[in-house]
Every structure is written in structure tokens, then in C-alpha cells.
Amino acid sequence: MMITSLANPRIKYIRKLSERKFREQQGEYYIEGLRIVGEALEQNAELVTLLNAPDLLTSEFGQNLVGQAREKGMEVLDLSPEVFAKLSLKEGPQGIAAVGRQSFTPISSLVPGEKDLWIALDSVQDPGNLGTILRTGDAAGCRGVILLDHSTDPYDPTALRASMGAVFNLKIIKARLNEFSHWKEKTAIEVVGTSDKALIYYRDYYYPIPMVLLMGSEKTGLAPDHLRICDEVVSIPMLGKSDSLNLAVATGIVLYEIVHQSRMKTD
Amino acid sequence: MMITSLANPRIKYIRKLSERKFREQQGEYYIEGLRIVGEALEQNAELVTLLNAPDLLTSEFGQNLVGQAREKGMEVLDLSPEVFAKLSLKEGPQGIAAVGRQSFTPISSLVPGEKDLWIALDSVQDPGNLGTILRTGDAAGCRGVILLDHSTDPYDPTALRASMGAVFNLKIIKARLNEFSHWKEKTAIEVVGTSDKALIYYRDYYYPIPMVLLMGSEKTGLAPDHLRICDEVVSIPMLGKSDSLNLAVATGIVLYEIVHQSRMKTD
Known part of the structure; x- marks a missing residue:
């Protein structure tokens, strides 16, 4: 049965996921478009609902994604193009979207692997920056990102878009500074910061592995x-x-120096 | 005399600068906020009009900027807070803005200096990306950015904001590919591209100076x-x-490798 009304309770729920507070209460998020839904399915992100507007979703690739979702036993909702367009955050909606479960790893359970590279961010504010850092971290082979204190939401639509799917491949941790500090003591992992006031040129430092x-x-x-x-x-x-x-x-420049040094070690 | 009406022709003109086509026809742009107006004045960008909303502009720093503009003989318009708020692209407008003249250097007149590093961008689409590349290029000591073919506008408000004033410090060139190619032949400057399909690891190449x-x-x-x-x-x-x-x-990562190599040469 096709959903044709915005008054439908599932649709009302999904629209509310645009609010950070509601997203966090529910532990869910909304993604939209062929590319990111495709990546979420491919990387086995925990999706709970797939939204399909058959009149808009004309590509074979898109229809295959709907098929995959059904095979995985996911809830698939069919939407009229009008209802889909109202949900949509994009111009020219592609007719495919999904609701996923947020995935945060508790820092207390985090055991750094021997070759792990992690990023920790203190109070990053801009969702586009956070998403781009996730994308960069994934490209540089990081295990995950630790968000300290008051950071923006990695499941914000802008962050999700900028992350280009990296959010599904990285571990995401939220921690207060004292929890992070405690974890560092416990695991003895080295933490390297950056500052424009630091005297050490970032190319002159020998980065340990694992590190943050x-x-x-x-x-x-x-x-x-x-x-x-x-x-x-x-x-x-x-x-x-x-x-x-x-x-x-800045994160990319230092990460790729660390990556380079670790390549030199293994070569 | 304070402008209190949106029907004022100068205000109508300035509002139209939000349209790329109009900006390009007029060769002017609109900037807003203490930081960027301050940078434009400091770097002697060619500003034609300063907009001042005295009821909003409470900081001493801001009032000094208005004083500087008057000293330089710039047109200063006083606006009511209501009119300023309508012009404003920001939440919580700071009461200061300016209209500046766009500055493009013709590629035909461009003579690369011995130590010049240039960036050329093929059809960059996102104004935020372009602004961030300008900021990165400035930090890395580049002379300027060459925008090839159909690039977004460096004077787009989002690009200006992301550039953090770098747009005032770099030479900006618009060129078609054949003009760029001709300039490369004429000046014998080396051009290095990046591609995920390239076989040469970006750290294994010895970058010449000058280069693009x-x-x-x-x-x-x-x-x-x-x-x-x-x-x-x-x-x-x-x-x-x-x-x-x-x-x-990606631009930042390669630029900083070039910067590092050139530091090593001069050290």
C-alpha cells in the first residue's frame, strides 16, 4: 500500500528526524539518495526502514537497492512522489531514502589495535567539517573518530552527506574529556595534538602507532x-x-604525514 | 542620513548582488561581518561602499572600521537595523558590510615568479570548496588560483566566507583551457595534476618551482x-x-608536500 498522506505516523516520525534532539532520543537517522543508501546497504549499516517512491526511482541501480532491502527483511515503505518530495532534503529527489540506527561505541569497551590510528575532535561545530573529517579519516585508514564534549552530530544530514558513507565504516565514539583521559591512561595510547603555537613542525615528529x-x-x-x-x-x-x-x-595534512610514516615503516 | 527603506535604489542594487549573473555584470560583490570586512580593509581590497548599521554595530573594533573607511574616502551608508537585517545573510547581523570590486587578473598578463606556486582548478562546483581551497592556498604560500572553464564564483557569499579573507590576498584568474595551455607553453611553467588513477605516489615526485x-x-x-x-x-x-x-x-595534502619540499631546498 502506498503512503499518500503526510499525516501518516511513520512519515511524521521520519520528518522529525531532522531535529537533532529527536534523532538522539530515538537513536536513529535519515539518509537520502542513491549513493548514500547504496553505501549503507553495501557496508551493512543497520537500516530499519527503506523509503521507496516508485514513480521517482527509475534507475535499475535504485530498484536493485529496494530488492536488497526486501531480501534483508527490512521494512520497505512505498511513498507517493508528493510525500517523498516533502520528506526530501534535496532538489530533484531520487525517490530512495532510509532510516538507520545510530551506532556509537562506548569508549570503555574500546581496545586499540596495534596499528590503529584514531582521530579525536574537541567540540567540532560544523557538520560539514565533521563529515569531511570522517571521509578523510576513512581514506587515511583510521579506525574511528572520538567526539569529545560538545561536538556536532555525525548523523546530521549535512555531516552524513559530507562523510560520503565513511560514517558507516568508522567507529564513532562520544566521550567526555575525563573519560577520554581515563581511557588514554588505561590503554597507554599516545595522543598527539595540533596547535598553531606548537614549536614542533608536524613533519619532524615520529608518530607512534597506535595513536590518536x-x-x-x-x-x-x-x-x-x-x-x-x-x-x-x-x-x-x-x-x-x-x-x-x-x-x-588541517586534519588531512597531518593524517597523511602519519600515513606516510607508517608506509615507510612497513615498506 | 539613514536609509530606512528597502526601496532605496542602493539597497536594491546591493540585494541583487546575491545573484551570480548580476555580480558578474557589475563586477562587484557583497561581504558582511566584522571579520571579513576587517580583512578586506586591512589587505586594501578595493571596496566601494561600506554599510553601517549604527544600532547594531556596537563593538569598538567595528566602529574603527567605519572610521577607516571614511578616512579612505569610501562611500559609507548608514542603515536602519531593519534594512540591514533584510540585506543580511547571517543570523545575528553585526551591522557592518561592504560592497567591493571583483579583481581578476588576465592570464595573458601573468608572469610567474621564480618561486611561485599556483593552483589551477578545473570546473570546481561547490563555493564552499572553492573558498576553502583559496584559504588553503594562501596558508601554503600560493600566489593565486586559476579557475578553468566552468568554475563556481569566488565572490559567491559562501566562497567568500570559507576563504576567510584569502580571496583578497591571492591573484584570481579565470581562463579557458586553451588559454591556460597557451600560457603554460609561453611561460614553460610545469603543471602537475592529481588523479586517483595516477601511478606516482604524490610523495615520490620532486616538485619543481615555479609550478601549477x-x-x-x-x-x-x-x-x-x-x-x-x-x-x-x-x-x-x-x-x-x-x-x-x-x-x-586533497589540495591541502599535495600543496603541503610541495611546501615541505621547497622548505627542504631552502633550509
């Missing part, structure tokens, strides 16, 4: 109580008039 | 006719499930 790269917030960088946790703090040189880099770009 | 780093578009990378122009093409390894990096992050 700790990045500060967009506006203020690493706060003193976060710097105190770091075993070392490195800096990226600024050669122009700009006094800082975008957070995701 | 050529980056492809977000979705399709470098097109064959752009690849053909490159003296060499390098790749960034992907270690996770992500098959690509965000364009600005």
Missing part, C-alpha cells in the same frame, strides 16, 4: 585542558596571510 | 584534455572504503 590525533575546534583550537592530555603537540606552517587552515584540511 | 598544481572537479576528477596538459600526474593513496577525498582536503 587530537584536533581542536574550528574557532579556538585546542583548549588548555585538552593540550595537557597530549604527549606532543605539532604545528602546520602558515606561509600567507591566513592564520589558520580549515579544520578538515 | 592542477586539481579536477569534485565529481569527475581531471578530464582527459586536462590530464594531457600535465607534465606529471600524482595520486594520494586511499586506505579505507572511501574512494576519494574532499577536493579541498
